[in-house]
Amino acid sequence: MKKALTALAAGVPLVAAAVYLPTASADETRDTATATTAACAAPSVRAPAGTKVESVTAVRHAGGTIHGTGLLGGEVSGVPAFCQVTVTLTHPGEGDHAKVQTWLPLAQWNGRFQAIGGSAYSAGDNGVGLGTAVKNGYAVTTTDAGVGDVLDTSWVLDSKGKVAGTPLKNFASRSQHEAAVVGKAVVDHVYGKRAAYSYFTGCSTGGRQGYMEAQAYPDDYDGILADAPAVNWDEFEVATLWPQVVLNNEKTYPTDCELDAFTGAAVKACDKLDGVRDGLVNDPSRCDFDPRRLIGTKVVCAGEELTITAADAAVVRKIWDGPRTTSGRKLWSGVPVGADLKGLARSVTDTDGTVKGQPFQVPALWVQLFLKKDPSFDLTKVTYSEFTKLFQQSRAEYDHVIGTDDPDLSAFRKSGGKLLTWHGLDDEYIPTEGTVRYRKQVERKMGGPQRVDDFYRLFLAPGTSHCGLNGQDGSADGLAALADWVEQGKAPRTLPATLTNASGEQVERNLCAYPQVSRYKGSGDPSLATSFRCVPSRH
Structure with a gap:
């Protein structure tokens, strides 16, 4: 089951700043799982275009329990030993310093690469998502884009009181692409071979970053899991x-x-x-x-x-x-x-x-x-x-700069990429209608819903808050469903979910691919998914 974190800052719940933590329990059964013993040494990393590598460090960690940093906090236990490689980048003449962290399991790498997005005004993960990915066998990357924690906006205004263009550009788009380039290079060096598949995962700000990757850098990932995405950022x-x-x-x-x-x-x-x-x-x-x-x-x-x-x-x-x-x-x-x-x-x-x-x-x-x-x-x-x-x-x-609402995903479709999204219908911070609106724009741009379904599917989760933070998860395992789509060609028609209804009871549902909705069959236990079927919305 996916988990999400909550925190308090100045008495206000930081729900919108949650980190979405997908799991991948099905991965162990796939043929790409690889028993690996990796050395932990600082690799030689070629700087992505337009950047300069300032430093590269490698630290071996024993694993165990990883405590999340910053306001979000949280923890994940049972993390195996891993190698942490940190690459610091700068854009010459712009005065920025962005750190890209890559965590690599020292044994039992599943052959896959994952990148994790951020939360609110943070560009990357606070450690819990990284640890969860390593626990599930992934080599995983995240970047801080040179900005701070979820509510750290000290970078926004420069000394003249104007919005600082470089960190905004990093936060909006540039650093995620550079993290993909660096992270893959680190994986190649440490394991001596490239990852078989690459994925991006994120919710809220991380969801927006996933959509930006599909729009602006369509070749970075085979699959993108981008939930409750903060697209149309400038408007919403x-x-x-x-x-x-x-x-x-x-x-x-x-x-x-x-x-x-x-x-x-x-x-x-x-x-x-x-x-x-x-x-x-x-x-x-x-x-x-x-x-x-x-x-x-x-x-x-x-x-x-x-x-x-x-x-x-x-x-x-x-x-x-x-x-x-x-x-x-x-x-x-x-x-x-x-x-x-x-x-x-x-x-x-x-x-x-x-x-x-x-x-x-x-x-x-x-x-x-x-x-x-x-x-x-x-x-x-x-x-x-x-x-x-x-x-x-x-x-x-x-x-x-940060609208992330370009409906032309033709390059992403041509690259063979798959985009999967679920969004809670009770999202209190990012109205679901914004995601639905974007999906409709993509359909108009790219030939209708059936053609779009070939590479981009949206699932709406009843009773579910922002990123599932009130315990009402929108999907049992979105990353596993995405991996099946990418690796086995099995496009998800539904996503299994455990929801919490208004009475506080847990019920099973199969989330329906948009624009369908769940409808009771007329008989059967309402707490079971088998009592419902997906039908076109009557609206």
Whole structure:
């Protein structure tokens, strides 16, 4: 089962900054598994085009338990002995220093290469993903791109108060490609042969990096597992500040308990759309629950009875609907109806009793640093009209750099690459609709859904939060499914999943390849995947 990490920073859950850790339990049965005894010595590495190698080091590790660094933390145990090779790169004249780490199992290498993406504003893995990959027999690479931890944005503004172009370019695209080149070269040197297959894995920021690889560097990987991808970065990062803009402009701040009541009511109302009450909304596009139905409802929170007001319902309605201009033109999709509203619509009470919004740090930092170029900019003052200007500014300044929304994947298809994605339908930080929108754009560009299915498949996971962080995993083993597709030509029609429904019960489902959705057969145990089948969405 895939795992994801959570952490706390300044009292805010770092859910969007999660590392997605795929497993590969099926790998041991494949013919490419290789018993290997490797030497751990610093290899000679040829610098990728446009770079210079500053240093190469090699350290032998005994393995055991690996503790994750930085805010995400976490740990993985049972890691076998491995060789850690670190290559530091610079782009001459640009003053940057990017480290590429490659961990190589000293025995029982499975013959495969894996690269791992990052989280929030971190470009690479914190050690837990690397350890997990080594534990599963992979030689694995990640890069820090010369930037910092998940919320370390000290690199963004230069001494003149302008956005620093070199680290942004590294973070957006360049360093991932260079890590692929360096990592493969290290593998070749240490093992004396090339990896049989190469894969990229990541979720959130890592998912975006995977899509960037497919778009800009189509020959780097045989397969890319890119989940809950932060594509359309320049647009959705501003869009996810919208709930806070609504709270502050309406001067209405529903409590956490009231927000939960709205979500719970929506899930309950839309639960039966797939033919059975199973505690999951399998097709949220058909859910038209009106939050005004809760006006006057009593909610008990910390022993205090609260009454949901028309103002509360109006706020939630705007948040679900998503950002619009003052004239009503839709800018982006809103928070999914089944998602945790507290992720983006949380508020706090100051010591003087004043209630104000508490924005999620990732979009907050994007607006303050990349758009306003002012770390102290007061986000509570953003009006609806200024929000539209910020959205348009972000698109104009950054789409070409980090938008990651080029629908032309013809070179990736020609290279024989496979792209696999799952995205939680209850993602509270990256609206699923953005991924669906990108998939539709690819279909229009590349000849329709059937031709796209040949190399790119999307699976939507009911009841699943951002990167499966609330224990509601979207797939039992996405990496194994991807490897079967790449190595055996077995395209996944479904992905087996264990989900947690609204009652906290675990249920089995086979995630359906988009645009199909799961529908109850009319009989059978609703907790079993065999009681459901994939059918076209009725939306």
